[in-house]
Amino acid sequence: MNPEFRRNLWLELTPRRIALMVIILALIFFAAAISGGKDYRPAAVAEALYYLIVVLWGSRNAALSVVGEIRDRTWDMQRLSSIAPGAMTWGKLFGSTIYNWFGGAICLAVILAYRISHDGPAPALLDFVYFVEIGVIAQAGALLASLIAVNRRQHHSRLEIFIYQLAGLAAALATFWVWEAADPENVFRQARAAQSIMWWGQSFGLQGFLLLSLGAFTAWILVGCYRQMRLDLKMTNGPSVWFAFLVFIGLYVAGFDAWLTQDAAVAHWHVAAKRLALAATTYGVLTYIMVLLEPKDRVLMRWIGSQLRTLNLRAALGALQSWMMAWIATLAVSVALILWLGSYELNAARDQALAAATLGFIARDTGLFVLAQSWTKRRGDFSALVVLLALYVLIPAIMNGLGMTGLQFIFFPKETSPLWLTAAAPWAEAVAVWAIAAGRLSLADREPGPILQAG
Amino acid sequence: MIEVRDLVYEYPSGRALWGVSLDIPPQTITALVGPNGAGKTTLLRCLAALEPPYRGEVTIDGLNSRARPREIHEKLGYLPDFYGLYDDLSVRRSLTYAAWAHGIKPDAAGAAAEKAASRVGLGDRMEQKASELSRGLRQRLAIGQAIVHSPKVLLLDEPAAGLDPAARKELSALLLSLRDSGMTIVVSSHILAELEDYCSEMIVLDKGRVAGGKPIKVREIERPRYLIELASPRSDLGEFLKGNGGIDVIEANEMHALFTFTHNPGARAKLVRDLVNAGFEVARFAESDRALEEAYFAQVGKTGVAA
Secondary structure, three states: OOHHHHHHHHHHOOHHHHHHHHHHHHHHHHHHHHHOOOOOOHHHHHHHHHHHHHHHHHHHHHHHHHHHHHHOOOHHHHHOOOOOHHHHHHHHHHHOOHHHHHHHHHHHHHHHHHHHHHHOHHHHHHHHHHHHHHHHHHHHHHHHHHHHHHHHOOOOOHHHHHHHHHHHHHHHHHHHHHHHHOOOOOOOOOOOOOOEEEEOOEEEEHHHHHHHHHHHHHHHHHHHHHHHHHHHOOOOOOOHHHHHHHHHHHHHHHOOHHHHHHOOOOOOOOHHHHHHHHHHHHHHHHHHHHHHHOOOOHHHHHHHHHHHHOOOHHHHHHHOOHHHHHHHHHHHHHHHHHHHHHHHOOOOHHHHHHHHHHHHHHHHHHHHHHHHHHHOOOOHHHHHHHHHHHHHHHHHHHHHHOOOHHHHHHOOOOOOOOOHHHHHHHHHHHHHHHHHHHHHHHHHHHOOOOOOOOO | OEEEEEEEEEEOOEEEEEEEEEEEOOOOEEEEEOOOOOOHHHHHHHHOOOOOOOEEEEEEOOEEOOOOHHHHHHHEEEEOOOOOOOOOOEHHHHHHHHHHHOOOOHHHHHHHHHHHHHHOOOHHHOOOEHHHOOHHHHHHHHHHHHHOOOOOEEEEEOOOOOOOHHHHHHHHHHHHHHHHOOOEEEEEOOOHHHHHOOOOEEEEEEOOEEHHHOOEEOOOOOOOEEEEEEOOOOOOHHHHHHOOOOOEEEEEOOOEEEEEOOOOHHHHHHHHHHHHHOOOOEEEEEEOOOHHHHHHHHHHOOOOOOO
């Protein structure tokens, strides 16, 4: 048996705790049964308890599974073990939540017994899949958030742990919504009208499409947990899996071109241009998300730089952070979009300039995150967000109030005359920010620094 | 067993190790000493493949720490300066879990746990919970977890911190027995007198660099260090010893001399005779029990607390 899972069994499933869970749940179900109200029948109460025990409490335990080890100073011993990252991941994910699953299993038994007796086995099977899925996705989401955070720093406050839990709860909420939409027969959730969905020009049944999508994203969350665990066990993640995810998410989102038929700005574009725009937007959003989440470790960046200088491309590629690859994907797809617009769309110069400007702003903003991190280690991301708020909202609003709207192209993508300035301004800003950031990184390499960390 | 070449390690806040190079031979106990902030813990974590080098290489038993960290982890036992235990697990379960986690098969894990417990003197407390153990016993349990898989290399960061004198003595005996069983041990500590008991090599770290550029051999079994003290001064003490075959004088003045000499009792007896016959009033002739401290202060060139 997985040693980590076994250890969790020892700690979590003690006879006293098992008895406590059984007795408390039995009393609650008994109380619900004798109260007789529709909202308090045992199956309804079991549903609520399942969300409470598996989703809410389970996601907290999952968020604590590694962070708690760090807090209790046992993580180094685990990292130095022979436990493989896959085994460590599932040992933590299901081991730390085994007590929740034990309670959840009792609740699920009550739910399924009710469903089988009232609706038959098929809806009960759907219920089973749904409840297991929402539990797994909530806990895996919380674990993934905590693992990403562990890579950023080793100390985590209660509030931060709550935020990791919230990530899992957000995933659970998305799952709830998807199942609600995917349940047109009103078998067990509130129904919406049955719909089909257009994807890559084909019509698919909404229910099957959403269920498959949910399965795919759950799988990616679990892969994400595994990859983050590898990093924490000091293994190197090559770029291939993140690259595969980028391809997946690009193709997945690009298939929803039908959404853009109502958008006047792009409705006249060829479907290929719309798909490129959707993929580029997705990559751009991913770039922002990942640059915010990842550590932006300047030591790592200098190391990547040194590997590139010595043409050790394999090592450099292996150390690329996810935001860097997402940015490269944004650049590649955006350039393809700009070229396509130039070749196949009439009067595309404005759209081309705006696309190039957007790219420039993304480049500038990622540079701001890196620069802010080099200035202040602890609050770097917060500082960068404040600067971005000022650049995108506050300063343009002030300029607007002063009647200086002509300079807004400096702050966000906006057509200006001459047209080339629309793109040139953000790219000039990006070059300036990155030049300062690069200067700070190399400056730190030359100067002896004090030893501020462990002895 | 352990090779470090031009190791540079950086934290985002600054550089901690500046081109450290060293070799640690197998089956030795090496003391890692130096002032606070010298980089001892960072070096140990690099040796444990918990921190990848910014530049340079760390090789443990032929494995590169950046390329094959997990294989190094399998060969290592590491006790950090601040460690935790699973308080609700018994000693048996703590050690059994550590055995499983280090790849020992389930049918052999029980025996490995028993052996480790016996080695660290916890054989009679197997069913006691970790939370019920005293500080010294918790330390032993932590060491037991680190050695349960009989690692080739054992890294200990301040293992004697907080231990009473009796527990320190037991720790010394344990480390010597582990070395004799084939382990290569690196111990970081600021208590030089305690390290004297079992260390044969010393690495002095100062400001992220190895002071003196290389590890120092502080004790040789066949050629220990001896100290002579005279009752009345003789300015020719050093010259006399140098003229005596087989003696390497480390330092000498008119009242005392420190030198290495054969461990042979007959040769030592003859040396004392020669000294007395030459008119030296020998007040003391003994093996130096402060070899490490002398070597340390010779490197850092100052007095006071080591770390």
